[in-house]
Amino acid sequence: xxxxxxxxPSLPLDTPTGVSIHSVSKRFVxxxxxxxxxxxxxxxxxxxxxxxxxxxxxxxxxxxLLRLIAGLDQPTSGELRIGSQPIEGPSAxxxxxxxxxxxxxxxxxRRNVQAGxxxxxxxxxxxxxxxxxxxxxxxxxxANVYPHQLSGGMASGLLSPERSSTIPKCCCLTSRSARSxxxxxxxxxxxxxxxxxHGGRRCCSSPTTSTRRST
Amino acid sequence: xxxIETEHRRREATGARPASSAxxxxxxxxxxxxxxxxxxxxxxxxxxxxxxxxxxxxxLGPTIYSKVxxxxxxxxxxxxxxxxxxxxxxxxxxxxxxxxxAAVSMLAVWDLATTKFALLPMPYFPGPGLVLEGLxxxxxxxxxxxxxxxRLMLCGYxxxxxxxxxxxxxxxWFRQVRYWGLPLMKFVGPIPATAFIPFVxxxxxxxxxxxxxxxxLAVWFPVTMLTMSGIANVxxxxxxxxxxLGARRGFLVFRVAIPAAMPNVFIGLxxxxxxxxxxxxxxxxxxxxxxxxxxxxxAQREFRIRQSLCLALDHGGLLFRLHDAAVxxx
Numbered sequence: 349x350x351x352x353x354x355x356x357p358s359l360p361l362d363t364p365t366g367v368s369i370h371s372v373s374k375r376f377v378x379x380x381x382x383x384x385x386x387x388x389x390x391x392x393x394x395x396x397x398x399x400x401x402x403x404x405x406x407x408x409x410x411x412x413l414l415r416l417i418a419g420l421d422q423p424t425s426g427e428l429r430i431g432s433q434p435i436e437g438p439s440a441x442x443x444x445x446x447x448x449x450x451x452x453x454x455x456x457x458r459r460n461v462q463a464g465x466x467x468x469x470x471x472x473x474x475x476x477x478x479x480x481x482x483x484x485x486x487x488x489x490x491a492n493v494y495p496h497q498l499s500g501g502m503a504s505g506l507l508s509p510e511r512s513s514t515i516p517k518c519c520c521l522t523s524r525s526a527r528s529x530x531x532x533x534x535x536x537x538x539x540x541x542x543x544x545x546h547g548g549r550r551c552c553s554s555p556t557t558s559t560r561r562s563t
Numbered sequence: 564x565x566x567i568e569t570e571h572r573r574r575e576a577t578g579a580r581p582a583s584s585a586x587x588x589x590x591x592x593x594x595x596x597x598x599x600x601x602x603x604x605x606x607x608x609x610x611x612x613x614x615x616x617x618x619x620x621x622x623l624g625p626t627i628y629s630k631v632x633x634x635x636x637x638x639x640x641x642x643x644x645x646x647x648x649x650x651x652x653x654x655x656x657x658x659x660x661x662x663x664x665a666a667v668s669m670l671a672v673w674d675l676a677t678t679k680f681a682l683l684p685m686p687y688f689p690g691p692g693l694v695l696e697g698l699x700x701x702x703x704x705x706x707x708x709x710x711x712x713x714r715l716m717l718c719g720y721x722x723x724x725x726x727x728x729x730x731x732x733x734x735x736w737f738r739q740v741r742y743w744g745l746p747l748m749k750f751v752g753p754i755p756a757t758a759f760i761p762f763v764x765x766x767x768x769x770x771x772x773x774x775x776x777x778x779x780l781a782v783w784f785p786v787t788m789l790t791m792s793g794i795a796n797v798x799x800x801x802x803x804x805x806x807x808l809g810a811r812r813g814f815l816v817f818r819v820a821i822p823a824a825m826p827n828v829f830i831g832l833x834x835x836x837x838x839x840x841x842x843x844x845x846x847x848x849x850x851x852x853x854x855x856x857x858x859x860x861x862a863q864r865e866f867r868i869r870q871s872l873c874l875a876l877d878h879g880g881l882l883f884r885l886h887d888a889a890v891x892x893x
Contacts, residue, residue: 420803440809450804454822464808466818
């Protein structure tokens with residue numbers, strides 16, 4: 349069993365919220381001018397605390413939907429909301445765990461973790477949370493080393509929502525990051541982000557191409 | 564016991580640790596005495612060869628080369644002793660020892676190939692002793708030339724880098740700027756900066772400014788192109804990550820795009836330094852008859868090979884050393 353103690357730092361919790369997706373379509377223009385429809389009329393509702401796996405073959409639009417929820421792309425039509433607010437762009441309240449760790453190679457582990465706080469100009473007030481997160485992923489001894497000096501498993505422990513030192517209201521996992529959920533650090537973090545240990549306040553979605561992976 | 568603790572214990576038990584250079588450095592390792600002593604050994608051999616072997620030209624008297632080798636030997640001994648006594652200095656000494664030894668060995672080979680065995684034709688290839696004497700004899704001229712070179716290089720290079728970085732970032736970040744700027748770059752960039760001498764001299768009447776502008780022009784092109792290329796090729800995932808962390812445009816440009824493009828920028832800076840060096844002093848210094856090119860031309864005119872070589876060594880080595888210090892830190 350996973351001990352819940354290291355996974356429950358005393359961080360501020362945001363208000364309960366859910367994600368609603370209504371008749372969302374996303375089309376891309378290919379280099380040859382052809383229209384590629386990645387999503388058509390997707391409608392979905394994710395309740396607070398709910399964990400949803402998106403299952404489907406490659407290219408069916410799973411990651412596109414996550415990028416729309418994260419606000420990195422805009423839908424061609426339809427509406428996405430988090431709580432009562434429409435999703436109009438990226439925000440730290442919607443975390444996205446990318447397929448790779450995507451650590452900034454020019455920053456140390458500590459500075460990578462701080463990056464989100466620096467970006468939002470709140471590092472001074474919330475500096476202590478950085479150490480808490482580094483401890484959470486078990487990299488205390490490696491806080492000052494650079495990403496190329498970490499093993500792949502250690503780097504994957506710093507997938508992006510954790511790097512923001514922010515508890516996102518909604519946490520999206522791409523397929524590879526969802527697969528890495530079996531690593532001890534990631535399981536610990538997923539409990540932290542999405543399980544009932546925080547009162548089921550957050551929703552979490554992840555895409556996968558097989559039902560086995562989604563378990 | 565938590566899973567994280569278990570994982571740490573497993574790592575410690577199996578030795579599965581990251582390939583951290585810091586960790587590698589921390590691992591106990593035997594003192595590599597021969598490596599740190601190699602410069603002293605090389606200097607001793609070079610001194611021994613210099614003293615024992617007769618010169619190919621019997622008229623050539625003793626030069627300052629032997630004394631310099633004794634000085635190098637002293638420094639090499641200090642180097643080895645410091646590496647043995649100071650554990651903090653040891654990794655640097657072990658890293659730099661072979662290079663130090665190779666440099667001293669090169670001196671010995673140069674001396675053998677010229678002064679001792681005359682394998683290379685004289686007077687085109689003077690030995691180290693003659694070159695060192697030339698450096699000493701002409702030190703006033705060399706120092707003055709170096710001073711003017713540095714002043715010109717500093718101003719021209721700094722101006723070129725500043726403008727190049729700015730234009731490179733703008734062209735890399737803004738598509739519209741790239742649309743209008745890239746054709747201009749493709750047209751103007753490959754033209755040698757010396758082709759703009761007439762324009763530069765008309766715009767900048769003062770010789771110093773015209774020289775600096777020419778260097779800046781030569782530096783601007785590689786710095787701009789490589790900065791633009793670096794910014795344009797930053798992986799989109801870095802921006803996605805930064806956006807999900809709550810980053811705004813300023814953060815994306817200055818904390819993501821520019822740092823990610825730095826490897827390219829450094830290549831541009833290095834290429835710019837080469838361009839600046841090749842264009843240094845290519846202006847007519849009407850007021851002050853000084854500068855490395857004038858000195859070099861005078862040396863070539865009077866067939867003073869030794870002085871030409873001194874000049875090249877002096878300026879090339881010093882300028883690139885300064886560049887390395889500026890780019891990489893001390």
